[in-house]
Amino acid sequence: MNLKTVHPADKGVAAKVIFKTETGNAMALQILEGETLQKHFTATKGFLLCVSGEVLFEYERGESIALAAGDFLEIIPMEKHWVKGVKSSHLVLMR
Numbered sequence: 001m002n003l004k005t006v007h008p009a010d011k012g013v014a015a016k017v018i019f020k021t022e023t024g025n026a027m028a029l030q031i032l033e034g035e036t037l038q039k040h041f042t043a044t045k046g047f048l049l050c051v052s053g054e055v056l057f058e059y060e061r062g063e064s065i066a067l068a069a070g071d072f073l074e075i076i077p078m079e080k081h082w083v084k085g086v087k088s089s090h091l092v093l094m095r
Helices: none
Strands: 013-020 025-031 036-040 046-059 064-068 072-075 081-094
Touching (some): 013 081
Antiparallel strands (some): 013 025, 046 072, 046 081
């Protein structure tokens, strides 16, 4: 399987669980250029890995982090954030 085949190519923002255990999961994300994964928060820590493309991860408190292929970050629990597609992107979220 390949991340590029998990989501419909024309879906602006898409998420799908690709691996699940008793304690967590991995989710494939697709964010196309110009699209935004809307503002939200998570109750637990997360690990976000950009596999291809480029996104801008932004916290409501004002911090912005650019991620390109191979870049990753730890998502802070209970902090509102969103993700903008700078270039069409595939990411993996683990939590």
